[in-house]
Amino acid sequence: MNEKPDFVWENLEVGMTIGERSLTVTQAMVDAHCDAVGAKREWYQGDSPAGGAIAPPMIFINDLLAIYDANYKRFGTIHAKLGYRFHRPVRVGETVHQKVTVTDLYVKREKGWIVSEFAVTNEAGELLLTSSHTSVLSLTRRHEKDD
Amino acid sequence: MTDTLLENLEPGDALPERTHEVDWEDILKFNRYVTGGVDTKNIHTDDEVARKAGLPRAVATGRHPVSFITELMVDHLGFGFITGGEIDVSFVKPIFPGDVLTLQAVLKEKTLDQGATHYLFDVSLTNQEGAAVTVGTAGARLA
Structure with missing residues (x-):
């Protein structure tokens, strides 16, 4: 079994796909998320304007990191910025496809930074949401180049 | 609504302010959620691991608190936030266990714009010492 590569500057490049996966959004997933973040709304349990239960906007709050960790050995990355664009509701019971790509890598204040895009589509290929995540790769590693 | x-x-x-305490139990619960129910040691749950990563202690x-902002947006912007919402935030200071965060929008x-109204809020989470920990914008275009 091949060991996963370290999640470090040398193993990353702009444009690369970090990983992708498909999963079905279940009511149990939504309930667990709501409990963890304290989200309470009838839409997340039953009827909604979409015609059935939907997931909270931040349902995939950890999925980018889960995809990182499925493909790399990661320690100490710190989120600095987060952006989301919501296009369609995520319906309970639907299967979605998630993909993480690297959109930028740069050095700032002697730290290595990564910008990743997380995109989620439904089975029809429609875009449900996109998010952009900016993280410092490590607080303890010094990078020479500074911009 | x-x-x-x-x-x-x-x-x-401004929208009415909300406060949220982020205590140890909230942090451990969130960690169990993201690990599938397992308690793990990481920068969010263990001071020693956090220090190894260059942080002063567990943060x-x-x-997690971004959900506080998105739920506020859904409360006021409704389904339009689900189908056309946006949020951009920066994490400008660490959130420590026990912090009480005030959410302002x-x-x-x-x-x-062509029969629709675009609402964009400056949003922030400020800790009990008055320091902003998360800042940014959130909103939606409502037809």
């Missing part, structure tokens, strides 16, 4: 409140808001007006994940822009 508070349509009347939203319709009457003008730039500079809450900045991502001040209308920054209210623009009309």
Whole structure:
């Protein structure tokens, strides 16, 4: 079994796909998320304007990191910025496809930074949401180049 | 849903503030959620691991409280936030266990565009010492 590569500057490049996966959004997933973040709304349990239960906007709050960790050995990355664009509701019971790509890598204040895009589509290929995540790769590693 | 409140808001007006305490139990619960029910040691749950990563001690994940902001947006912007919402935030200071966060949303822009209204709020989470820990914007275009 091949060991996963370290999640470090040398193993990353702009444009690369970090990983992708498909999963079905279940009511149990939504309930667990709501409990963890304290989200309470009838839409997340039953009827909604979409015609059935939907997931909270931040349902995939950890999925980018889960995809990182499925493909790399990661320690100490710190989120600095987060952006989301919501296009369609995520319906309970639907299967979605998630993909993480690297959109930028740069050095700032002697730290290595990564910008990743997380995109989620439904089975029809429609875009449900996109998010952009900016993280410092490590607080303890010094990078020479500074911009 | 508070349509009347939203319709009457003008730039500079604020939504009612909310407060959220992020205590150890909240952090551990969130960690169990992201690990599939397992207690793990990481920068969010263990001071020693956090120090090895260059932090002063364990810190809450900045991502967790973003839900406080998105739920506020859904409360006021409704389904339009689900189908056309946006949020951009920066995590400017760590959130430590026990911090009490005040969520503020001040209308920054209210623009009309082809029969729709675009609401954009300046949003922030401020800790009990008055320091902003998360800042950014959130909003949606409502037809």
